[in-house]
Amino acid sequence: MKMRILRRSAEPCAFDVSSSSSFSFESLFLFLRRSILESTPPRRRHHHHHHHHHHHHHHHHHHHHHHRSLHHLLSSKQQRKTHRVFLNSQKEESAEAKKTAFPSKPRLLTTKTTTRKTASFSTFATKCSSALKVKVEVKEEEEEEEEEEEKEEGSTIYAISTPPGRGGVAVLRISGPKSWEVGERLTLTGLLKEKRGRLEDVDEYISSTRKRRKKRREMARPGVLRRAQFVFETRERELEEMDELELEDDDDEFDKVEGGKGQGRRRENQAPAVARRKEKNTIGVIDEGLIVFFEAPRSFTGEDVCELHMHGSIAVCKKVLEVLATMSAVDEKDDGKNSPTLLSFRNLRPAEPGEFSKRAFLNKKMNLVQAESLADLIESETEAQRALAVSEIELGSADGDVSYRRAPTASSLSRKVDEWTNVLTKALAVCEAVLDFPGEDPKLESSLIHRDVLPAICRVKGEIDAALKDAEARELVRTGVRVCIVGATNAGKSTLLNYFAKRNVAIVSKVPGTTRDVVEVSLELDGRKVVIFDTAGHRFLPIAGKTSSTSEIMEECYDAGDEDESLFDDEYERRVGKLSDDTKDLIDEIEREGIERGKNVAKMADIIIEMIDATNPKRIDFANMNIKRADGIKIISVVNKCDALYVLEEEEEEEEEEEEVYSRYDRSLLRLSLRTGQGLEALTKAVSNAVQECTITASSSSSQASDGATAAIARSRHRAHARAISNSLGACLSELNKETTSDDNVKKTTEDEGSKCSLNHSLGHVRTELVAEDLREALDNCSRVVGRLDVTENVLDVLFSEFCIGK
């Protein structure tokens, strides 16, 4: 008999029951009432009922359907549990009876005679239906479940979660309501385990979703890695009836990762419909690996998730994705009626980038901050980045399953923001109480604002400011410290870059001005991410009495017009050699642009390495470039080509020049020789120290982030909000302080002019509404960080709990 899913009946109390039913409804009624009214342990009740049930078996072998459906009506979790217990016990005790009930296959009764039962029962059923908002119908529990799940909105998505390319392992993640089925389809694990591969069982497996699901819930234990073979099915039309089965008993379910070896197998599947008899399903093996299921909501995305751990081969990944793509194509011909044999799944599609995380966010597995931090963690390249990101995620201590179910514990930033929100809400509540309910509570006086509000605001503002200071360092940890190498042409900047990169990133030549564009290298220095920029060298023109960078001069030349251009050309010629006019112009332009870019990069840098050519000691005029140490930019000056200098030093004629280097500039300049390698260690250390210095606050607090000393504000979005909070609070404070100062002011002046003493009184004007305004804005920004709303309601809650208000 073919199975049919009954649609929900339109009539609220239409029962699809066999007309021959002679079941005692009274006993059912009694039982149900008991199970509703009393909350006795379900097992006992069932036991009791079971006898009853058993007793009636011979009367009508379908009556347990009624039980099920009505159980379903009371479909609380507990009820479902009791049902299961009930079914299990039944299985053991009345296996024989069951066989008569389901002679061949589980099915639904198709005799559709709708009979109204006794009045008492139908009224009861109506009550049930209205109370539980479901319509009474007789239906297999599993089918109902199936239907519920079908109704569930949302597609099933899949993607290879490991980076593309070769590797030991590649992980395919499937998430969504159908993920388990897709996973099983890909591996046939459920199938193989269940029936040990006999043909009729395979047939039954495929046709009976009911049983499969039931089994799956029992056997596919979520979170357990199982060994599996990834297979694909192809359907071919063949004239011959069937192949001989080549199935071997398999033991390929393992609770542990290691285990026996599966074997390749060919499987044939006969579709139940007669028309398909000549259709043949061939199963091919793609790869062998591990499969793991996660049950909603205990998964990363909060949905049902299945993960396949395959070998990280490009071909395997490609094939699996291909197979999945064919699965997601809905066959228009089969409109789902014969779905058990269909390979297709509706709403199965590849995941968009970041969609798993998005689903996790939407399913409240993490909040905004945590989602952002997760992205950071995945992106993290260095230890400090990792530590920072992980401190934010903090998915909570794993004290059992409970921690999964509740909302994830707040990350250190969200926790801190919560704390600030609480303090500020209280402060605002005081203000609002003073404003909205003057004189209703004797405790409510304007002085409260100075007593309660002022210190609270001060505290929060202090904390936010500290966190903000810290934030910049954190941002640097996240994005990397920018180190920019600047200096005159041919000073050895690119050579230094190549040294840091440990490979030839930049072209090095003896020709001055080789580097035109900005060359960028990311690397890790003592656990910190550092981005080093090499820039085009500045040219220094021999102008008497003035040492300036080429770029300035060049600009001047271009700006001033013809008169100085020849000078520039001369210099260029001297260095580069004679060029045709066209080429020269072009090169000029490129170099000019290169230098301009270099300047821009230098302005953005956190650390600048100034390279000084010992043989041509010219220094960069940072003031001209608008770069100030006061802005926090660290400048490390090194003198390269010191080996040459020593040679020079030896030649005493050149002492003059050396003196120039040392007399005009700091004697503590690092001496470096990229040719000999002298001083490189010292430079590396100096850079490393500077990098540490830039990120010092973050590193110190990221280690203490767990105890929440300071909030970790790593993102510019958070920083913007925090700065807004700080500003608002600053405005509050200045308002409150102005209050005191201007009152002082008034006092002072009134003391001066004693005649106007009376004025003092009328000027006792507290601008509480403005303080409240700023506080409200601060709170708005707090709520924007973690994404929560409703300041007013919170304030009113605090207000009414703190003050006795009311006329």
Place this chain on the structure above:
Amino acid sequence: MRRRAAAAAAAAARVRGHLTSGRSKREDQLTGNFHRLFFNSNKRRFLNNLRPLAREGENSNNEFDVVVVGGGHAGTEAAAAANRRGSRVALITPQPVKSIGEMSCNPSIGGLGKGTLVREIDALDGLMAKAADLSGIQFRVLNSSKGKAVRGVRAQMDRGLYKKHMQKLVGELPNVTVVDACVSGLLIDERGEEKSSSSSSSSRNSSNNTSDRSDVSKTCKGVRLEDGTSVFAKAVVITTGTFLRGVLHLGGGEKVFNAGRISSNVTERADNLASTASSSLADSLYGLNLRMGRLRTGTPPRLRKSTIDFTRCEEQKGDDVPEPFSFYNLSLSSTKRPWMPSQEQVSCHSTSTNAETEKMIMSHPNYADENLATGPRYCPSIESKVRRFPNRDHVVWLEPEGLTSDIIYPAGISNSLPKGTQLDMLRSIPGLENVEMLRPGYAVEYDYVDPRELRRTLEVQKVKGLYLAGQINGTTGYEEAAAQGVLAGANAADRDSPLELSRDSSYLGVLADDLTTRGATEPYRMFSSRVERRLSIRGDNADIRLTKIGHKCGLVSDERYQFATERENLSKRAIHLLKNTNGFRQQAKQWIHLGCMRCPDARHGRLISPAEVIQSGEEIGNIINALSQMVSNTKAEKENSIYDEEKETETALRELLDIRERDISALELASTDLYYENYIRRQSKDVSDMKKDETLIIPEDINYDDVFGLSAEDKEKLASVRPETLGHAGRIQGVSQSAMLSLLRYCQKKDRYDERQKEKKVFINK
């Protein structure tokens, strides 16, 4: 003595033309048996549009544009508003002469937040402010020491006078028929959809989406009266207040009555009538499948004035220069002729509870708050005050109920204790040692309709043409009710061009938005803290904010509009002068010398404009004085040489003084606008952010099950409110940020889809 004074005041009022008839002994009669009075002499009644309806079978038909059920604060305003928009209105209420203008609880109008609501009602040309200005016996500006944005006018009313003036105002309304009848049900046109009564009652709890949508096709066609008469109308406004299944609790559970209130002049008949009618009306509302809830409110006992020793209480006088509610009165006053209330002004008194009182209250075990429906947190009964904040004294305000009335309303001690305990408790309070209790306090439980069933026009979502206003929507307070009345009445008059007030336009907009998005878990009262933009939405600029809007939709007369425009222009001119007149700028030293102490600190002798001095908190009056002093000083100094600039300064000053003379409130408004200027500018940025969200309209037929990523909780909340815009959705309590994200994405996707469909169509058509 008092009588004579009162008579003198009345005479003065008559001269001013505020009253057409003087107050006399009749006033006493008014507070007595009004009913008899009405039937005895038609001349004396104020409700001159009270008419009987056509009987069944009679030729004339009972058809109106708008039917308003209930004659309380919401009902009268609704009728008046609908009438202003040109509708023929029937105002149906049992015993209208008794119920219209009745103040059922405290004898005062206005307050913080509420005062602004009254101003807004007035800006939309409503009645409340006018009646209150005529009947106030003590005017006070609350929070006068704080900024103007958080001030509120509050006035004690003479109950009888208020009723009289309100009835007179209602009586003057053209095309309003007041009907003395009880409404027992609604006439609902189901538009072909069969709705059996059994299904409606069985699925009352299930707010199924599909059933909701099928309900939309219902239309309200009118009401059925208790005697079976049908009254037809294009729209019906229901304002039945606490009468929906009202249950009265007295004596800590000792006595329970079915009544909405105990009326001040104890004629139980009307209340019984009303309450029975209202419960059949409640049935009819239940039949509409609306979510309903239950709330509680309470009222204190009433005391006999002559038995109170006021010497032991603290006197609380009204303001020396009272501020009126209505912009008519406000704008017509100047320094030379300030507005004066037409009634004699009296004092209130305050005393407080003590340990003895607390003991008395605690001695009674029956604690109503635990057993009854949710009451307001901001207006707790004395029982809950004492229990929640023990060992403290709680203030009791003794408010007179009228000039001639011997009743005192003790605010702050509403309770539902047994009569004896109430009296004991009262007598432990200083000043009330020998007090006589005229009527005990009691609590009322009543049904309200979850306002999330409404649109922002206060129309029931599921039923076209049915509007709800007032306490039935879960609010509390006369002002809140009246404000809703204006909104509902205006919208009922013309469904096609609705008056929708946004959150950044008015308190009324916030009220409507809060109600329809958050619902009411406790009786909803207006607080200024609920209004995010309260620095720009103030009582003193309600006319400038709303009169234009009201005029556009025909709710406000041209004359009134002119009036508001003039005020706006004056204040704008004043702002311009204060900001831009160069001659007004002077150094901080000089400002202080001239008496403006709150002058900003300015380095290097920078010149400071009067606008800046205002921004640092100086009163406008002081500034004007300082400026005139300054101008006269310079004049004295340089009498002969008259430069252009000085001339200009002089004319500017003259203009300012002229504005002050013409309408001092316009000058005050200018100074307040300047005072908050910086903050308002910042807020307007937020407003534009909000507007962006507000413009994203959620499709009306959205099925929240289709929106991916919504949790069941979010779905339920959204489906129950069915917000109109994204901004609206965001304000629903408990709807998460991620839900907003999903919703936004869905709407955008749908937009794109629709556009594509449209393009397709265009393509095909080509």
